[in-house]
Amino acid sequence: MSLSAKVVTRVFQLNLRNNVSNIRQRTCSVILQQPRHYSDTIFRPKLFNTKQYFYRNMSTNIAAAERKIRAMGALSPLDPSSFSRPEQAIIRHISLNLNVDFEKHVLHGHAKLDVDVLEDINSLILDASNLKISSIEADDGSKLQYKLGEHIPNMGSKLTILLPKQHIAGEKLKIKITYTTDPQASALQWLDPEQTSGKKHPYLFSQCQPIHARSILPCQDTPAVKFTYDAEVTAPEEFTVLMSALRGEARSNRTTFRQPMPLPSYLVAIAVGVLESRTLGPRSRVWSEKEEIERSAWEFAETEKYLQAAEKLCGPYEWSEYDLLVLPPSFPYGGMENPCLTFVTPTLLAGDRSQADVIVHEIMHSWTGNLVTNRNFEHFWLNEGFTVFLERKVGASLINDSVEAKRSRDFQSLLGLQELSEAVSVFGASSPLTNLVVDLNGIHPDDAFSRVPYEKGSLFLRYLEDQVGGPEVFDDFLRAYLTKFRKKSLDTEQFKAFLLEYFKDNQAIKQVDWDSWLHKSGMPPIIPDYDTTMTKAISALLVKIDDSNASLSYEDVANFTPHQMIHMLQQLIDRPALPLERLAALGKEYKVNGNKNTEILYRWLRLCIRSRDDTKLQDVFHFVNSQGRMKYVRPVYRDLYAWEDVRARAIDNFLKNEKYMMHVSAYTLRKDLHLDEKTKNTE
Numbered sequence: 001m002s003l004s005a006k007v008v009t010r011v012f013q014l015n016l017r018n019n020v021s022n023i024r025q026r027t028c029s030v031i032l033q034q035p036r037h038y039s040d041t042i043f044r045p046k047l048f049n050t051k052q053y054f055y056r057n058m059s060t061n062i063a064a065a066e067r068k069i070r071a072m073g074a075l076s077p078l079d080p081s082s083f084s085r086p087e088q089a090i091i092r093h094i095s096l097n098l099n100v101d102f103e104k105h106v107l108h109g110h111a112k113l114d115v116d117v118l119e120d121i122n123s124l125i126l127d128a129s130n131l132k133i134s135s136i137e138a139d140d141g142s143k144l145q146y147k148l149g150e151h152i153p154n155m156g157s158k159l160t161i162l163l164p165k166q167h168i169a170g171e172k173l174k175i176k177i178t179y180t181t182d183p184q185a186s187a188l189q190w191l192d193p194e195q196t197s198g199k200k201h202p203y204l205f206s207q208c209q210p211i212h213a214r215s216i217l218p219c220q221d222t223p224a225v226k227f228t229y230d231a232e233v234t235a236p237e238e239f240t241v242l243m244s245a246l247r248g249e250a251r252s253n254r255t256t257f258r259q260p261m262p263l264p265s266y267l268v269a270i271a272v273g274v275l276e277s278r279t280l281g282p283r284s285r286v287w288s289e290k291e292e293i294e295r296s297a298w299e300f301a302e303t304e305k306y307l308q309a310a311e312k313l314c315g316p317y318e319w320s321e322y323d324l325l326v327l328p329p330s331f332p333y334g335g336m337e338n339p340c341l342t343f344v345t346p347t348l349l350a351g352d353r354s355q356a357d358v359i360v361h362e363i364m365h366s367w368t369g370n371l372v373t374n375r376n377f378e379h380f381w382l383n384e385g386f387t388v389f390l391e392r393k394v395g396a397s398l399i400n401d402s403v404e405a406k407r408s409r410d411f412q413s414l415l416g417l418q419e420l421s422e423a424v425s426v427f428g429a430s431s432p433l434t435n436l437v438v439d440l441n442g443i444h445p446d447d448a449f450s451r452v453p454y455e456k457g458s459l460f461l462r463y464l465e466d467q468v469g470g471p472e473v474f475d476d477f478l479r480a481y482l483t484k485f486r487k488k489s490l491d492t493e494q495f496k497a498f499l500l501e502y503f504k505d506n507q508a509i510k511q512v513d514w515d516s517w518l519h520k521s522g523m524p525p526i527i528p529d530y531d532t533t534m535t536k537a538i539s540a541l542l543v544k545i546d547d548s549n550a551s552l553s554y555e556d557v558a559n560f561t562p563h564q565m566i567h568m569l570q571q572l573i574d575r576p577a578l579p580l581e582r583l584a585a586l587g588k589e590y591k592v593n594g595n596k597n598t599e600i601l602y603r604w605l606r607l608c609i610r611s612r613d614d615t616k617l618q619d620v621f622h623f624v625n626s627q628g629r630m631k632y633v634r635p636v637y638r639d640l641y642a643w644e645d646v647r648a649r650a651i652d653n654f655l656k657n658e659k660y661m662m663h664v665s666a667y668t669l670r671k672d673l674h675l676d677e678k679t680k681n682t683e
C-alpha cells in the first residue's frame with residue numbers, strides 16, 4: 001500500500017472509530033424537535049471517498065491532517081465542524097458587551113450565556129478560536145475553572161467549562177465569559193483608513209459564516225443551535241456601530257442592539273465605520289460611507305418592492321427591519337444575509353440595478369437560511385439551493401407578462417447551469433464535493449464552498465416542482481415547509497421525509513431518484529427542459545463571432561440586457577480561446593473592455609487571460625487588487641495560475657496584497673495558488 005493510501009485508510013479508521021459510530025447512534029430530538037433519519041449505508045462509503053479526494057487533491061500536510069482528525073474525536077455528533085455538544089446543554093440567549101479597539105485591533109468585553117441543560121452534565125463545551133479568556137464566572141459571581149484545548153488551525157479550540165457540581169436536565173445555567181479577540185480573528189477584517197473610501201477613519205466588519213463566529217465570541221458555533229441576542233457596543237464617538245439586530249439607542253459612544261428572533265451563530269455580525277444612511281422604504285435603510293451613499297440609495301431603491309414580492313410567496317417578513325450595508329471593496333462575498341442588515345459588496349453598484357438579483361437572493365434568505373436553517377454545513381444546499389430557487393421565482397413574479405416571466409426565470413436558470421458546470425469542472429466531476437449533501441468530517445466548510453449547493457440545489461427543487469405538478473402545487477408545499485421548520489434547523493433527511501409525507505398521494509414523487517440527486521457527484525441526473533427563447537440571440541451571435549469573415553459591431557448586442565451580455569461572455573469563456581485580433585474587436589465594439597458592470601468586466605478579463613493577451617494583464621491585476629469578491633477573484637487567480645508565463649507574477653501580486661484581504665479570501669486563494677502557509681511576501 002502506498003503511503004498516501006495508508007494515511008487515507010488510517011484517517012478513515014480513526015474517524016470511523018472516534019466519530020462516526022457515536023454520531024450515528026445519538027438522537028437529538030430535543031434540539032431538532034424531529035426524529036433523526038440517518039442512513040448509515042448512505043453516509044459511510046461517502047465518508048471514505050470525500051477524504052480520499054480531500055487529501056489527494058488539496059495537498060494537505062498529511063501528518064497535520066491526521067493530528068487534526070484525532071483531535072476531532074470529541075466533535076459534536078450534530079456537526080462535524082463544531083466541538084460543542086448542544087445535545088447536552090443548549091445556548092438560548094447571549095448578552096454581549098464589547099468594546100471596539102481600533103488601536104489594538106481587538107474586541108474586548110464579555111458574553112453572558114443563558115443555557116438550558118438537556119442532559120445531566122458536569123461541564124459545558126463551547127467553540128472558541130484564539131480568544132484570550134480572562135475569566136469565566138457562574139451566575140453568583142464565583143469563578144469557574146476551564147480548559148482551552150489545543151488550537152486546531154482553522155477549527156479553533158474546544159473550550160470546556162468545568163461546572164462545580166452536576167447539573168441535571170431541565171436546569172438553567174448562566175455563564176459569563178470575559179475575553180479579548182485576537183487581532184487576526186478570522187471573522188474580522190480591520191481596515192486601515194487607506195482601505196476605505198473616506199481614507200480618514202478605520203473600519204471593521206465581520207463575516208462569521210460558516211464557522212468564524214467562534215473567533216469573536218465563545219459559543220456553540222453550529223447552525224444546529226439558535227439563540228436570541230442583545231448587545232451593547234462601545235466605539236469611538238464618530239463611528240456608527242451596526243449589528244445583525246434591531247438597533248436601539250446610540251448614546252455618545254455606546255450603541256445597544258437586540259435580536260428577538262433566534263438565529264444561528266454564523267448570523268451574528270458587526271460593522272463599525274464612519275457611515276451615513278438613506279431611507280429606502282418603510283422598513284429599510286441603506287448604510288455606507290458617504291462617498292457611496294447616493295449611488296447605493298439609487299441602486300437599491302426597489303428594496304421594498306422585492307420584500308413585498310417575497311412576502312407574497314413566503315408569508316410575512318419576520319425580522320421587522322431590512323437594512324443594507326454597502327461595505328468597502330474587500331468584502332469577500334456578493335452579499336451576506338445577516339438578519340436585519342444584509343452586508344453587500346460595492347461591486348453591486350453597477351449603476352443599472354442589474355445586480356438586483358443579489359438583493360432578492362439576500363431577502364429570500366430571511367426565510368430559507370435565517371428562519372429555516374441547515375443543521376450543519378453538510379446540508380448547505382437547504383440554505384442556498386432553496387434561496388436561489390426562491391430568488392428566481394420572486395424575480396419572475398416582478399415581471400407582469402407571465403410568458404416573459406417564465407422565460408426570464410428559465411434564462412436565469414440557464415446562467416446558473418453554466419456556473420454549475422464550471423464549479424463541477426473545478427472540483428472534478430467525480431469529486432464528492434460536487435454532491436448535494438457533502439461529508440465535512442475533516443474538511444473545513446470554506447474548502448467545500450462552490451456554486452454546487454446553490455445551483456444543483458435549486459435545480460433539484462425545480463425538478464421536484466415540475467414532477468409534482470408545477471408552481472401551483474409546489475408553492476403551497478414551500479409555505480408548509482417554511483411553517484413547519486420555522487425557527488428550527490434541519491437536515492436533508494428531514495426535508496425528504498416532510499416532502500414525501502406532504503406529497504404522499506402524488507404518484508410522480510415516487511419516481512425521484514433521491515440517491516442520485518443527493519449523494520452522487522457531478523452534474524445533476526436530469527436537466528429541466530428550460531425555455532431557451534432568451535438564449536437564441538446569444539447562440540446566433542456566437543456563430544457570428546466564430547466566423548472570422550464577419551465584422552463585429554455594437555449593433556450585435558445593442559438590444560442585449562446586461563444578463564444576456566453576461567451569458568454570452570460566459571459561453572465564450574467555456575469555448576476555445578479567441579484569436580487576439582478577434583478578442584480586441586469584441587472588447588471594443590461590444591464595449592466590454594473597461595465596462596463598469598463588474599459581472600461583465602470580470603468575464604471580459606477572463607476572456608483576455610484565456611486568449612493570453614498580456615497587454616490586458618495590468619487591467620487584470622488592477623481588477624483583483626481593487627475588490628475582494630471571491631466569486632471574481634478566485635477564478636481569475638486560478639486562470640492566471642494556469643497561464644505558466646504569468647504564474648510567478650500572479651503569486652507575487654497575491655503575496656503583496658494578501659495583507660489587505662479578509663481571512664477567508666487569503667485562505668482560499670492560497671489553495672488556488674498552491675501556496676503553503678509558510679510562503680510569505682518578503683518585501
Ligand SMILES: CC/C=C\C/C=C\C[C@@H](O)/C=C/C=C/C=C\[C@@H](O)CCCC(=O)O
Nearest residue numbers: 209210333334335377380445446448449631
Ligand atoms: C457544500 C458546501 C459546504 C459547505 C459550505 C458552507 C459554507 C461556505 C462558506 O465558505 C461561507 C459562505 C458564505 C457565503 C455568503 C454569501 C454567498 O451567498 C455569496 C455568493 C457568492 C457571491 O455572490 O459573491
Ligand SMILES: [Zn+2]
Nearest residue numbers: 361365384387
Ligand atoms: Zn445565499
